[in-house]
Amino acid sequence: MGLLLIVAGLTIYQSFLNFLAIAWLLQLLLAVVAPRSGTTTTAQRRKLAIQLATVAISVLAYMMATKLLNLALGTAATGRATFITWEEAPKRVIEVLGVIKQFLHVDLISPAPLTSLLIAGLVLATSFVILLKGSSTWRFALVPAIGILTLISSVGIISVGRDFWPMPRTLVAIALIPAFAACIIPLIITSPIANRLVTASSAIILISFMGIGNLVATEQVRMNKRDALFAASLVARIPLTPGTHLAIIGGPNNAFGLSTVRGDMNISAYWPLWSKTKAISEFIGYPVLPPDEQELTRSQEYCASPLAGSWPATNSSAELDDGLVVVCLSRP
8 A cells, every 4th residue: 555655646747657667677677587696586586576566556556546536526637647649659659769869869868978888888788697697588588678668668658648748857767777787787797897897887977977967057057147148138128117018939049058858958938938027027126027818929920020030130129019028039
């Protein structure tokens, strides 16, 4: 019951589903095809199998309970809680393959190719060791199959949802794969040299991830400063009095960005619709108001017309009427 509650509490966010799926598959690998040694007795394998079954049953029970509650309360599932149709499946398969391909991009994994090679080396070494020393006669088919399923699961759990959102924070579960490799090799190969190699490789990988983490944080600070400077330049061009209705159409083009699966690693406050006027208000020190639906439509029509250009062109901002100010960062 406790495990069911934990699963129910954590599966409310899709990124945990990725962690759960990959961890389940890696544990399946240990339970079915991992080499038998003093650390993997029959009792431990039986315990692993029971844990696998318990997690799977808990997830199914949670999904059924959620569905029954939706039906009983009349709650409509929307967005990420709904599934794609069969007609949309081919397009989604192409999108998922594109995400997996992006995993190989150096900037996504680390700032140095060496780290990518070390991660690949750990994973391949673990696969070969299990293939050579594994206990199951089916390991030559199961190891590649589980490997492919594990890679797909880092994306695939969220890929069947209506809203496909493969942002970095929903894909971090892929880090479980090299972590599993670094933990399992010393258990299978009791060689001091192998242990030292794994330790050194893990240290380099860890430091590389720390480096790119600091780079992401520094880039966000730079983006925030740029947003503040934009607010100052906007007020210098068009006086904004308190209560002015301001429509910012489109978003800024970043001079520097980190490559990720989709979009930039960091985002300007002038991209999301809900944060545009809030950011301006914070930077200038008094409130400006967002446009209503009609004002937003008129502003979009203006920015799409030949009369308007993109910021910082002189015709990229204008005061339309009734105190409505429109700024065209990019064409809608």
